[in-house]
Amino acid sequence: MNSSDLKMFAAFVSQRMEMSESEWFIKPESINNVFNPVSSLPAGSEKKTLYKKKEDIIYQNKPDSSLEPHTGKTVGNDSITAQNPLEELYEAVHGCTRCQLGLTRNKFVFGDGNPQADILFIGEAPGADEDKQGLPFVGRAGKLLTKMIEAIKLKREDVYIGNILKCRPPGNRDPKPEEIEKCEQILIRQIEIIKPEIICAIGRISGQTLLRTKSSLSSLRGKLHDYHGVKLIVIYHPAALLRNPGLKPAAWEDMKFLRREYDGMEL
Ligand code: URA
Helix, strand or coil, X not given: CCHHHHHHHHHHHHHHHHCCHHHHHCCHHHHHHHXXXXXXXXXXXXXXXXXXXXXXXXXXXXXXXXXXXXXXXXXXXXXXXXXXXXXXXXXXXXXXXCCCHHHHCCCCCCCEECCCCCEEEEEXXXXXXXXXXXXXXXXHHHHHHHHHHHHCCCCHHHCXXXXXXXXXXXXXXXXXXXXXXXXXXXXXXXXXXXXXXEEEXXXXXXXXXXXXXXXXXXXXXXXXXXXXXXXXXEECCHHHHHHXXXXXXXXXXXXXXXXXXXXXXXC
């Protein structure tokens, strides 16, 4: 065992001492669904098992403008801290070392935005800026994503933004299947809590991961997909638009499609 293995093993043991693995998922009825591959869920059962209606979420206080990033925790009112399921999830998982990325990350990037958002954007993984700040999509690509959201007459604060992976892969390499398998369990729980009306997968890897497909980005874009009873669309990643600005007209079509599928607004 080399020193990196030892460090990982020590972190793993200390995490296991703090919590049992099943505590990650908080709702016992979700655990089986979380471990089942999406494709194995019985048809028609998805909404009942994975998603509750938004009205079922009980907040002592509705989230408002004085929210902490990541979790929507309301600042300055001690009486409500135990009631926010997104915060509980964050507390349970932000020290994660279930894969090697837990040892190389600077910050865990849980997600950020309105915990009751109708639209959930899901990117691939944090980059260098996100790893420094602990927030998703804050670098150049993130600034472009904010503009894309504003272009369809929404505000970034209205939506929730997360990633498939919560920790930065070194050198921004593609996520490995075993990293996705572990980390996606946190994302699934976030989706259960937020209960979005529509999921917007940002880029090929996010779309392919969520939809369990190897289809190309071009064949996934511009279509309405179903993710356990929730609408899902796939859009160009803003990083791709920065590399190739010629894709911007097609990306605008993606964003108009998102707005149309969300609430029917034509832009
Ligand atoms: N790219 C992503 O996919 N996610 C981020 O958070 C930042 C860049």
